[in-house]
Amino acid sequence: MDWIALRLSLELAAWTAAVLLPLGMLIARELAWRPRAGRAWFEAMVALPLVLPPTVLGYYLLSMFGGTTWIGQAYQALVGRPLAFSFQGLLLASVVFNLPFAVQPMQRAFEAIPRDVREAAWVSGLSHWRTFWRVELPLAWTGVVSSMVLTVAHTVGEFGVVLMMGGNIPGQTRTISIAIYDRVQAFDDRAAALMSALLLGFSLVAIAVVYGLSDRRARA
């Protein structure tokens, strides 16, 4: 059992969720409430990581942020270490490939709030901020929680992009899903079996939570 890899996965998942909670919510509200020309393209861009092979995403991320590109070199000059094959690089990749998982459940939840409800709050003298906290969030919270659970579960499980952008470096970019691959190659079936069982249980619980929340919303 590779505890360092497990911890790394959980840290990556927590940071990804921390970035995508505000970012995903902004995008979700834009998409839910502000119809305008080109929205289909914007939505398609957000959803793209769902259908793109992880290798395509990994390839583009490496070509954009690798140590031989100008962005990669500028980052290295600024921060003193390369972006690719680092935790920060993984986090960047993780934010990109989780975008649809974070945005879509929140978007559905915000879409379900009728405009009248928000207008009623505004004419009652609530500021937009207070409307957001007192009216929108209480109505949409199941979608917000679903999106965060999906983001965390998907981060822990992602393999292809992590391998390409992170490179399986122990203690730095070897997440638990990469550690399983690594252990199989090392003929260490016991560790691979243990970690696989852990991820199986974790994923099942995560999906059950998401379905439980959506049932709750359907009944509400």
Next chain:
Amino acid sequence: MAQVTSSMPVAVRLSLSGLIALLGGLLLLAPRPGPVRAAEVPVVAAAADLQFALAEVAEAFSRATSLRVRLALGSSGNFTRQIIQGAPFEVFFSADEGYVRELAERSLTADNGRIYAIGRLVLYAPTGSPVQADPDMDDLAAAVADGRLRKLAIANPDHAPYGRAARAALTRKGLWEKLQGRLVFGENISQAAQFALSGTVEAGVIAQSLAISDRMARAGTFAVLHPSLYPPLRQKMVLLRGAGQTARRFYEYVQSEPARAAFERYGFALPTKAD
């Protein structure tokens, strides 16, 4: 991008460029998590044939010096690409000389490297396989002709030196063309060995250092291939640019007597003074 109107909630009144700046800031601020901060534990990139031998050497190094290194195992070609793109390895153990030369030419290394071992290829047949392992692969040739061999595992010759050596040996025996469609490529030699171990192929051309590990020795038989069948796998290690003190001491340790003895135990030939 976003049309800013007074009816927009505050939270939405952020332009997309502001968002990108926010995201960039968060990325910069994100701390390296706990285990990562251990910069005094250098990461060593090593060809996958060193899976067991180098793990043993690293353990002996820790006992002797109370310093630690972390091993990342994979194909030499893959590591070379990662090092060119800025991966933070401090020492690189290639399974050949060519990749080290390539890195040195790009000024990514701290020295020109040293040969630490010479690798040997074996033909491995898992228990129950209809193929017999012999040093000249004669039974393999017969099995290719009569259909006993359905799949043969080797490492990917495009980026794994052991895969290249296997291709050379199979070509020398006139089998390469006949094997097209029956080869299973491991991403590195360890994965090829794992395919052979799992019994999903009838045979594998793999590294001796893996075949003599307990797990593999128990699950099959192997024969060391005749050295005239392939160019020698002169395995070179090199200190990478930016290598720290621990990495340098490990590099020295690998050239010491106990380390050389470990390599020999795992079936490597040792370099002579001339190397």
